[in-house]
Amino acid sequence: MLTERQRMILNAIVDDYIRSAEPVGSRSISKRGDVAFSPATIRNEMADLEDLGFLEQPHTSAGRVPSTKGYRYYVDHLVKIGEVNDLELERIRIFLADKMNLMEQVIQHAAMILSNLTNYTSIVLGPEIFSNSLKHFQLIPLNEDTAVAIVVTNTGHVENRTVSIPPGMDMSEMEKVIRILNMKLAGVPLTRLRSQLYSEVGAELGRYVTHCEQLLGVLDDALAREGDQRVYVSGTTNMLTQPEFKDVDKVKLLLDLFDETPTLMKLVGSLPDGIQVKIGSENGHQAISNCSLITASYSLDGQSLGTIGILGPTRMEYGKVISLLDVLSKDMVSTLSRWYK
Amino acid sequence: MLTERQRMILNAIVDDYIRSAEPVGSRSISKRGDVAFSPATIRNEMADLEDLGFLEQPHTSAGRVPSTKGYRYYVDHLVKIGEVNDLELERIRIFLADKMNLMEQVIQHAAMILSNLTNYTSIVLGPEIFSNSLKHFQLIPLNEDTAVAIVVTNTGHVENRTVSIPPGMDMSEMEKVIRILNMKLAGVPLTRLRSQLYSEVGAELGRYVTHCEQLLGVLDDALAREGDQRVYVSGTTNMLTQPEFKDVDKVKLLLDLFDETPTLMKLVGSLPDGIQVKIGSENGHQAISNCSLITASYSLDGQSLGTIGILGPTRMEYGKVISLLDVLSKDMVSTLSRWYK
DNA sequence: CGTTAGCACTCCAATCCATCGAGTGCTAAT
DNA sequence: ATTAGCACTCGATGGATTGGAGTGCTAACG
Known part of the structure; x- marks a missing residue:
């Protein structure tokens, strides 16, 4: 579709624009040498x-700027996936070698590392704990009418909430129930926990416990979970150094978006495995119409674990970011798999 | 020190400036009527x-703007503590009546309510869990070499972290240890937990357990806590609507500050009880030199629980904010005290 | 003596204007 | 097919000009 020379020129323009953030003219391309x-x-x-739609002109007598289509062609055919330089590689290795406690910590730190290395904003979708299974369930009474319910998953994730205890419930009975629950439910995926609670355990509990229905209600309460996935955003202020965000109004739009967890989840989540690039308007959100989002979804044993995303201006260093994401997500998978097996 | 008329004029100027954000001239004061x-x-x-230092002039032939000293005099002597209007009051009451699970949830929601009602940024220092005491301790093995340690406090707060288990540790021994720990340590303030661990429990454990020192190490690890207090910041983007932050560089400074938890804690924490106002340079931080911080520390039974703070431009609605903080912090104390007793 | 009207003065902000230069499109020459 | 040359466009830059809001000072007034 494009001649070799056109590709070269398009490549040169995108490269130049990524560096300078200013429309690039014919002379500067000619002087580059390549x-x-x-x-x-x-x-x-x-x-x-x-004419073909790969470039745009802010006004006559200004240089050209890549259009969305131009960027698209660039990332699909032209971009050279950068080598991850030694310094960066070292930081990633150190970070992964550093023994971290929770999977969540790993994810969160990964987000920070990425935003540091790239100077863009990273959006990371935590592991889908729905796909994890129950390791241990515990109910700890605080006083007569409230207790803390604690759920521990096989990946070490801990969820907790307080529930109110129905009056007349007996301590020793409760302990019995908890023992049964742990025996019956250990290993059950969290998704099926609530249904299993009624179908399998309900009947058996009835024999031992008097206030069965109320108790089941409490447990149901304890296992009802909102916001199962956490979204970590890191390096928000990096965006403010980009010239495309010198306008405060745009900044506000962007930051407000970062605060809207559900929108972020929709944006980053539910993408196919591997590295995806969404350019400018392609991600269809007002606030980031001049941004690109590069995501890497990682999985373990076929189970999707989560997604790492880098948000930058459309004029972002695609080659570098893609290589970084690639390295990091692969390393993370191998590290995580070593731990949880 | 000031004549009655001077007070009136100063009051009028501050009021006007708070509304308009523009230097106020003599004519507009005269026309106000009061x-x-x-x-x-x-x-x-x-x-x-x-001359007395209460006002400043951006340049000759501009109106006057209150100086820090001017604001100080205003909040100390002139400001009329606003009535909390019915709508606001209703929202606060509804929020408090809404049954919430954890103390942390209450705090966090309070921050949101405040930033919504005021259109400023709220900074809330969570309850000092140091001052709480241990309710329950639990160690849940994940696999051969890692376990999750869970600490539950009397206020329902749950802390968790993963620890590695020394090789050769036996399950049944561990359960024994945990039972002893809970018996010996329940009710001990978290601050003294670690010392008590060694002095009181150490000896007794020696009798039952073989790998005593290693186990103590694990427990020590589990109880070592960084970042005990959490800081919740809400409504950060509200600041961006203020004209004093139309400059992106200032915005960046401010947002970076919000990300620095320790600095925030220093800023908001360790203030005497009751309502405090820090104006402009008084809080001595570059990024918020044109901001004021109004804080309300609340306590229960003499124990300091935390601090709610509102950050706005120096030109903020002191009267309104103070009254809101007052109502909210008092209501919170009474609500919290009803729960945790 | 305190208050006020009047007036000259200052200085920012907005507007206009000229200029500059980077970059283009087109044409003609190579 | 490529390139040199040239006229043209258009934003950005940098005074000058002007308008208006606000001041400080002085003199008049009750």
């Missing part, structure tokens, strides 16, 4: 590329 | 007030 044609020739090609 | 003097007279007084 496209050895005169400005006039390049101008002609640029006009063609604009 | 200071029935001619502009000329007011000019003279304004000149005096400037």
